[in-house]
Amino acid sequence: MSTIAFIGLGIMGSPMAQHLARAGHEVVGFNRTPEKAKPLIDAGGRAADSVAEAVRGADVVALMLPDSPDVTEVLTGDDGVLAHAAPGTLVIDFSTIRPDTAAELATNAAEQGLRMIDAPVSGGQAGAENAALSIMVGGADEDVDQARPLLDIVGKTVVHVGPSGAGQTVKAANQLIVAGNIALLAEALVFLDAHGADLPAAVEVLGGGLAGSAVLNQKAPKMLDGEFAPGFRIDLHHKDLGIVTAAAREAGVTTPVGALVAQLVAATRAAGDGGLDHSALYRTIARLSGREETS
Amino acid sequence: MSTIAFIGLGIMGSPMAQHLARAGHEVVGFNRTPEKAKPLIDAGGRAADSVAEAVRGADVVALMLPDSPDVTEVLTGDDGVLAHAAPGTLVIDFSTIRPDTAAELATNAAEQGLRMIDAPVSGGQAGAENAALSIMVGGADEDVDQARPLLDIVGKTVVHVGPSGAGQTVKAANQLIVAGNIALLAEALVFLDAHGADLPAAVEVLGGGLAGSAVLNQKAPKMLDGEFAPGFRIDLHHKDLGIVTAAAREAGVTTPVGALVAQLVAATRAAGDGGLDHSALYRTIARLSGREETS
Amino acid sequence: MSTIAFIGLGIMGSPMAQHLARAGHEVVGFNRTPEKAKPLIDAGGRAADSVAEAVRGADVVALMLPDSPDVTEVLTGDDGVLAHAAPGTLVIDFSTIRPDTAAELATNAAEQGLRMIDAPVSGGQAGAENAALSIMVGGADEDVDQARPLLDIVGKTVVHVGPSGAGQTVKAANQLIVAGNIALLAEALVFLDAHGADLPAAVEVLGGGLAGSAVLNQKAPKMLDGEFAPGFRIDLHHKDLGIVTAAAREAGVTTPVGALVAQLVAATRAAGDGGLDHSALYRTIARLSGREETS
Amino acid sequence: MSTIAFIGLGIMGSPMAQHLARAGHEVVGFNRTPEKAKPLIDAGGRAADSVAEAVRGADVVALMLPDSPDVTEVLTGDDGVLAHAAPGTLVIDFSTIRPDTAAELATNAAEQGLRMIDAPVSGGQAGAENAALSIMVGGADEDVDQARPLLDIVGKTVVHVGPSGAGQTVKAANQLIVAGNIALLAEALVFLDAHGADLPAAVEVLGGGLAGSAVLNQKAPKMLDGEFAPGFRIDLHHKDLGIVTAAAREAGVTTPVGALVAQLVAATRAAGDGGLDHSALYRTIARLSGREETS
Structure with missing residues (x-):
């Protein structure tokens, strides 16, 4: 012990x-x-x-x-x-x-x-x-x-x-993927909603194929319900993407999609949604499309 | 019958x-x-x-x-x-x-x-x-x-x-998510490789959490092995993202991450990799970071 | 005659x-x-x-x-x-x-x-x-x-x-540059405003150097005054960027910045600002930063 | 004295x-x-x-x-x-x-x-x-x-x-605009070249309208000649965009176009072009389109 x-x-x-x-x-x-x-x-x-x-x-x-x-x-x-x-x-x-x-x-x-x-x-x-x-x-x-x-x-x-630091590096990569997958799911759902698709049915069939992910399973229901209580707050994900950005710069690597996603997370925070779950990226994407969130 | x-x-x-x-x-x-x-x-x-x-x-x-x-x-x-x-x-x-x-x-x-x-x-x-x-x-x-x-x-x-067309709309959303998830995985792996992390170990632990996805399971091994035989070809995914772009424009929705990912797929095709599996997006991200693919 | x-x-x-x-x-x-x-x-x-x-x-x-x-x-x-x-x-x-x-x-x-x-x-x-x-x-x-x-x-x-069509190609390139220069000016002004800089003074000194442009000369005053009567409407620029996107795809070229700018123009339109001058891109950038436009 | x-x-x-x-x-x-x-x-x-x-x-x-x-x-x-x-x-x-x-x-x-x-x-x-x-x-x-x-x-x-720091803030805004205007010019020229337009004629007519800028005047000739001796080096512009990114984050503002442009500058550096003039962004855009630079 x-x-x-x-x-x-x-x-x-x-x-x-x-x-x-x-x-x-x-x-x-x-x-x-x-x-x-x-x-x-x-x-x-x-x-x-x-x-x-x-x-x-x-x-x-x-x-x-x-x-x-x-x-x-x-x-x-x-x-x-x-x-x-x-x-x-x-x-x-x-x-x-x-x-x-x-x-x-x-x-x-x-x-x-x-x-x-x-x-x-x-x-x-x-x-x-x-x-x-x-x-x-x-x-x-x-x-x-x-x-x-x-x-x-x-x-x-x-x-x-x-070695020392590698755990943090992998965590940074994790946060990059998670934020990006959330943003893409949000774009897909706004796109589907605008086209009048049956959203729960769409989520079901998307989850069965190559678009399936832990993010889709855990975050799509929140987006469809407009329920964004944290969970993991936008403010913290914003902080973590600052780490990703700095670490990528330091290593001389280019992460164009990650950089754009970091901007969308920053915009979510700037809109006053920093205290919501990171799935609230949906709200930013919906606003960019002139749409209120699905309810 | x-x-x-x-x-x-x-x-x-x-x-x-x-x-x-x-x-x-x-x-x-x-x-x-x-x-x-x-x-x-x-x-x-x-x-x-x-x-x-x-x-x-x-x-x-x-x-x-x-x-x-x-x-x-x-x-x-x-x-x-x-x-x-x-x-x-x-x-x-x-x-x-x-x-x-x-x-x-x-x-x-x-x-x-x-x-x-x-x-x-x-x-x-x-x-x-x-x-x-x-x-x-x-x-x-x-x-x-x-x-x-x-x-x-x-x-x-x-x-x-x-109704009619909705199947295609959901398929378009599927292709948006899949291409994006591939691009993010590619960025994460290039990032990790540049930092000297143990890539197979990283993929294992990423797969166990919120970063887990069908794309990670099926495409990370291809990226780590530098093995990009199709599978689903970049050329076809490029065609499909043209559909997504047009359908988004028509519906008046904004898909910033999807638009950028479509550019990266187009760049992959322009580099002569159109006949490879869509996981070859990795090669484009690696090139943007001045790195040969992991081997 | x-x-x-x-x-x-x-x-x-x-x-x-x-x-x-x-x-x-x-x-x-x-x-x-x-x-x-x-x-x-x-x-x-x-x-x-x-x-x-x-x-x-x-x-x-x-x-x-x-x-x-x-x-x-x-x-x-x-x-x-x-x-x-x-x-x-x-x-x-x-x-x-x-x-x-x-x-x-x-x-x-x-x-x-x-x-x-x-x-x-x-x-x-x-x-x-x-x-x-x-x-x-x-x-x-x-x-x-x-x-x-x-x-x-x-x-x-x-x-x-x-030859035939080349005039339209150059016009498309013109619209790509103009929309992008407007977006960048908007980002710069929102950035400066958030930092409390003297905006008219900043515009003056920016105009004297390598950041100087026709867009800066003609559009910065509109942005600073919050005066977005057209001029050239967002709706039309949105149409033109659709031409750019299609023509770039057809030629197999990649225009990542242009693609993102087209999304921001689409977002401006989705926000109901399609009838305003294209300098109203400023309003979208300001909203993404949680800021009302300068007045 | x-x-x-x-x-x-x-x-x-x-x-x-x-x-x-x-x-x-x-x-x-x-x-x-x-x-x-x-x-x-x-x-x-x-x-x-x-x-x-x-x-x-x-x-x-x-x-x-x-x-x-x-x-x-x-x-x-x-x-x-x-x-x-x-x-x-x-x-x-x-x-x-x-x-x-x-x-x-x-x-x-x-x-x-x-x-x-x-x-x-x-x-x-x-x-x-x-x-x-x-x-x-x-x-x-x-x-x-x-x-x-x-x-x-x-x-x-x-x-x-x-007040103190404001000069640096405006300089950061300057560097944001300049890098972005260079990237857009590069995209426009690659687009025009792929369509077979007469590039010097196109630059002339673009310069006479709303697309005109100091960047177009000073950098288009370098891009057309494939002559990228500095001038202002990519390495330094990369450093400056790091300042922009950090300062934007600190002020809570969103600069999506600037963030993407910073990635393209980083990619130019990663490709080994860090010692060239910042107009060498053209080489990155050309590579992304599968094209050698115009010569």
């Missing part, structure tokens, strides 16, 4: 920390808003008052934070993980951040005698609650091997995809 | 006609190149020397032709179906053509006392050979009901999506 | 016909709405009650019509120009139509013993009224040479750009 | 510094490669061995450096301008950098008792050599007023466009 400091107990982090606690590990959670630790305590964990306190005595530190600057601050700040964790501690970063930041932080951690892997997840709130996440893992073989039993507790598909 | 004239015995039409013949129907095939009728004869069908001869005595006429002008010619030409088929004949057009052409031709057919439905298919050569096609059906209820037993012989997912 | 039948006396055709009449030519005008011929009569011309009547006795027939089908109908219809004009008549088509249609019609005309050139114009209502149009001329050398004195009456820059 | 430290004596900075020296100012230049200072010395200036030495005694410090990190380092580094310049010194930054960086650095300068304006230029090497630059100036009124006599020595169109 491990002693795990879990930093970041939000919508995703809280159920993940609870799963680890219920599996018998000693989990010490920390969140800026302390009341968020309550469900973890109910699940057998403990709450700490600071990162430093959480990290003391831990052999694993797990992070689930919103963005690159948050992870950098929690790790490298004066009161952060690197300053307080014992040598040899394994840091598992579940956050979605820039690949280059992930690689740099792993180097920083190594300089302090710590080990760090990046392990961003896909599957959303439901995946976290049902311990059914897909986890894209970047890091050294031995560190990933050590982390794997813990990753298997919170995830269903856990794949080691390369 | 029906007497079926089957016009167009190419890669798709030939196995479909054979399935109908083996199911006990009397199938009379016609193809411009007569030797293409051989497999149908082996399956118990017959060959005719002209459309007129094939259509004589048929109660169902099935068409599987390359493009809108071909269907228009075979139907409305002097030696065509409308001039020679008996009143009451049911025409099933499996071809992928323009929705407006499909609707017009159905009106022409009705004026001659014939009935016509559009029934474009998805699933490719394998789907045709395995009788596992998805079929998007447009037409009047009673005509679709009559056709359904025949459609069920060649298809697995058969859905009535609206 | 020539006897000129002038078919199409709209916003553009009317002042052009008047210029020809004032220059001493015998101009017989025809318009579906007869009262449109009044200014031409005031300028010394005459009005005919039909195309056939206008064409009788003419040695030149000028056309200024909205779209390809109109030109085809007026030329090839039962009561049209080809049926009634004397052999040897020179047809000058000022309309903006498809290049392939222009080339076909020239062939049709030749088969009837007539000669035809395409001479689409740029410069708008003001250009027509001030006889300052740019004219892109396609046709045989001797026909263009014969037409040139007439073209010089209505235009300022008259250039022979190739 | 002022004593001016001029940091950065490259293709642009060197002729600008010479103009200032010839106008009678005492100019002390510094460049990492010292031999670059030779032309300035010939023009009556002096060379310093370090930023600190150049800055000592100066009442104006001018910067012309490649990118944001360079400017930050030269200003805020231990041996930098802020550490060594006398209180009250006016810093004029001619470099093209991020608007937010420009604003931050101006704040940093103010905290040290210095004043700073951003004054990026447009017009290229020829503009610098001919003292005909367009200069987009951001900063406080009194600082811009003080700088104006110096700016007028090197520029022809000098416009104060807003």
Whole structure:
């Protein structure tokens, strides 16, 4: 059994920390808003008052934070993980951040005698609650091997995809595909609606062929119902596409479709829909076609 | 049992006609190149020397032709179906053509006392050979009901999506989504390759989450192997996206992502890859990033 | 002096016909709405009650019509120009139509013993009224040479750009560049406005460098004032970009930026702004950025 | 007369510094490669061995450096301008950098008792050599007023466009428009070439109407001749479009056409053409259409 400091107990982090606690590990959670630790305590964990306190005595530190600057601050700040964790501690970063930041932080951690892997997840709130996440893992073989039993507790598909940063790279690719598939589905449905097709029937037959996808299965019903409660918010997908754009530029690759999709996500946000599910891209496409959403 | 004239015995039409013949129907095939009728004869069908001869005595006429002008010619030409088929004949057009052409031709057919439905298919050569096609059906209820037993012989997912032309509209939407999903997958793989990620591992973990799709399952292996034998050719997808573009314009809808993807398909064709599988979009994306395809 | 039948006396055709009449030519005008011929009569011309009547006795027939089908109908219809004009008549088509249609019609005309050139114009209502149009001329050398004195009456820059259809091709290229330059200007101004820059000052300095253009000079003031009375309507530019799209597809060329701009023009039309000046693309870009237009 | 430290004596900075020296100012230049200072010395200036030495005694410090990190380092580094310049010194930054960086650095300068304006230029090497630059100036009124006599020595169109950072914002907008206008011109020429139009004639007539622009005048000849020696390099325009992308994202605005154009510039660079003039975008568009460049 491990002693795990879990930093970041939000919508995703809280159920993940609870799963680890219920599996018998000693989990010490920390969140800026302390009341968020309550469900973890109910699940057998403990709450700490600071990162430093959480990290003391831990052999694993797990992070689930919103963005690159948050992870950098929690790790490298004066009161952060690197300053307080014992040598040899394994840091598992579940956050979605820039690949280059992930690689740099792993180097920083190594300089302090710590080990760090990046392990961003896909599957959303439901995946976290049902311990059914897909986890894209970047890091050294031995560190990933050590982390794997813990990753298997919170995830269903856990794949080691390369060295430090590679997990973030694959997550970026995931976000590129997902946003694009959503945009294309939205265009197809607006197109079909304008032509007066039977939309549920169309979705059924599209799903049976080469157009079938997880996005079609999960997002078409939301678009047809005009029901865009998150789920995964446009604001976060916008952030992630910023990572994709930067990482593509850095690698010298061209992603024309991804770049256009990023603009449509930005437009969705600019229209005031940043707090809706990313399937709300439909609303932008419908507006561009002079149509209210289907209802 | 029906007497079926089957016009167009190419890669798709030939196995479909054979399935109908083996199911006990009397199938009379016609193809411009007569030797293409051989497999149908082996399956118990017959060959005719002209459309007129094939259509004589048929109660169902099935068409599987390359493009809108071909269907228009075979139907409305002097030696065509409308001039020679008996009143009451049911025409099933499996071809992928323009929705407006499909609707017009159905009106022409009705004026001659014939009935016509559009029934474009998805699933490719394998789907045709395995009788596992998805079929998007447009037409009047009673005509679709009559056709359904025949459609069920060649298809697995058969859905009535609206009036005449609606099948073609849904097929257009299908081609929009498929081309787009291929382009996004290509961008993601080029992005990952440039970052040095483990591509097979990345494909595995992407397939387990919201980025999963039929396109990812069927086309990622081709892209990773650099193996682009068709399958469904770029040239045909280019033709289909011309239909999408025209139909979107006609309906007054905006499909920005689809329009860009159509350009990338056109670029793939312009590069001399029109005869390759549509997954060869990967080659265009790789070239745009200054990279040879993965090998 | 020539006897000129002038078919199409709209916003553009009317002042052009008047210029020809004032220059001493015998101009017989025809318009579906007869009262449109009044200014031409005031300028010394005459009005005919039909195309056939206008064409009788003419040695030149000028056309200024909205779209390809109109030109085809007026030329090839039962009561049209080809049926009634004397052999040897020179047809000058000022309309903006498809290049392939222009080339076909020239062939049709030749088969009837007539000669035809395409001479689409740029410069708008003001250009027509001030006889300052740019004219892109396609046709045989001797026909263009014969037409040139007439073209010089209505235009300022008259250039022979190739054989029949070439004038339309260059006009299509013109419309591609103009729409794109408008879209880019709109993006730049929205970008600057969001950053709080002094917009008139910015327009001044942009105009002095490599970003300077006729579009910037003529359209930036409209965008800054939120004043979008036409000018050249979005609806017409949308039609013209349909020509560009079709002609690019036919030639096997890729115009990714043009394709995206065509989508933005379509979106402007879908938003109900089809009757505004094409500078109203600004409104679409502003909406995509969640901003009301500058006022 | 002022004593001016001029940091950065490259293709642009060197002729600008010479103009200032010839106008009678005492100019002390510094460049990492010292031999670059030779032309300035010939023009009556002096060379310093370090930023600190150049800055000592100066009442104006001018910067012309490649990118944001360079400017930050030269200003805020231990041996930098802020550490060594006398209180009250006016810093004029001619470099093209991020608007937010420009604003931050101006704040940093103010905290040290210095004043700073951003004054990026447009017009290229020829503009610098001919003292005909367009200069987009951001900063406080009194600082811009003080700088104006110096700016007028090197520029022809000098416009104060807003507070600190606004000059950079307008320069970003400039680069957005220019890259886009180049891409559109390239698409138009490839389109015309594929249709067999007379290209020089087409360029002439396009230039006379609403499609006319500085880009058409200056870049069409290069594209027609296949002559892409810089001028302004693709690599630098790529850098600048990175600034545009970041600044648009930060301001929450959507620039779909600009985003696509940035991808085409990135593709040009990826194809190995980064060292060519930005008109080499033509080569990318030609390749996407399966065509070699016109020759």
